[in-house]
Amino acid sequence: EIVMTQSPATLSVSPGERATLSCRASQSVRSNLAWYQQKPGQAPRLLIYGASTRATGIPARFSGSGSGTEFTLTISSLQSEDFAVYYCQHYNSWPLTFGQGTKVEIK
Amino acid sequence: EVLLLESGGGLVQPGGSLRLSCATSGFSFSSYAMSWVRQAPEKGLEWVSTIRGSDDSTYYADSVKGRFTISRDHSKNTLYLQINSLGAEDTAIYYCAKAISVWSLSFDYWGQGTLVTVSS
Numbered sequence: 001e002i003v004m005t006q007s008p009a010t011l012s013v014s015p016g017e018r019a020t021l022s023c024r025a026s027q028s029v030r031s032n033l034a035w036y037q038q039k040p041g042q043a044p045r046l047l048i049y050g051a052s053t054r055a056t057g058i059p060a061r062f063s064g065s066g067s068g069t070e071f072t073l074t075i076s077s078l079q080s081e082d083f084a085v086y087y088c089q090h091y092n093s094w095p096l097t098f099g100q101g102t103k104v105e106i107k
Numbered sequence: 108e109v110l111l112l113e114s115g116g117g118l119v120q121p122g123g124s125l126r127l128s129c130a131t132s133g134f135s136f137s138s139y140a141m142s143w144v145r146q147a148p149e150k151g152l153e154w155v156s157t158i159r160g161s162d163d164s165t166y167y168a169d170s171v172k173g174r175f176t177i178s179r180d181h182s183k184n185t186l187y188l189q190i191n192s193l194g195a196e197d198t199a200i201y202y203c204a205k206a207i208s209v210w211s212l213s214f215d216y217w218g219q220g221t222l223v224t225v226s227s
Contacts, residue, residue: 001169032211032212034211034213034214036152036214038152043202043217043218043219043220044144044152044202044214044217045217046207046213046214046215049207049211049213049215050211050213055207055215056215087151087152089152089154089213091211091212091213094166095154095166095167095168095169096142096154096157096212097154098151098152098153098154099151100151101151101152
């Protein structure tokens with residue numbers, strides 16, 4: 001099983017600032033990596049797939065990078081609606097696994 | 108518009124069973140892999156199972172293998188999850204999710220979830 005490790009667990013950021021979230025895979029997942037956003041009481045929302053492709057309707061301030069074992073989600077200028085929990089997920093092999101999440105909170 | 112609507116959750120005693128359903132519309136159901144993902148209270152996301160669109164092959168997390176069965180009814184555009192031998196560790200919101208494409212098992216549409224509570 002590929003273990004996905006996200007850091008930090010919590011990120012405190014002021015509105016308008018840049019946020020950088022990390023996701024590390026215990027072995028290579030190539031570019032088979034997705035990022036999701038989840039707000040309280042809501043289902044997750046796909047942000048990025050293929051490590052760097054924005055899903056339909058996702059604002060350009062969200063960007064993904066990386067391949068292999070190291071991945072980054074960057075939010076260039078945090079808006080109020082971006083404060084949420086973010087998960088990475090690999091889909092390179094079975095079983096699919098998620099990271100434990102990074103909570104982005106208001107500083 | 109793509110819609111996924113889960114049902115079938117509820118309170119069940121340890122050792123009990125439930126069948127979850129996910130009614131879908133707005134896309135070619137038979138063409139896409141469909142999955143179940145669960146989230147225990149105040150915890151992260153856990154992939155549970157996937158059924159492929161191409162050949163209905165199925166895949167399970169080790170934590171549910173032998174107890175859960177995923178299936179789909181192409182005529183009803185509905186996904187199912189039969190869950191047996193439930194334990195407290197199965198208490199969670201169960202989401203159904205659609206794969207974004209035939210080659211990517213990232214999930215672009217999710218249902219609102221159905222809550223399964225295992226308790227005596």
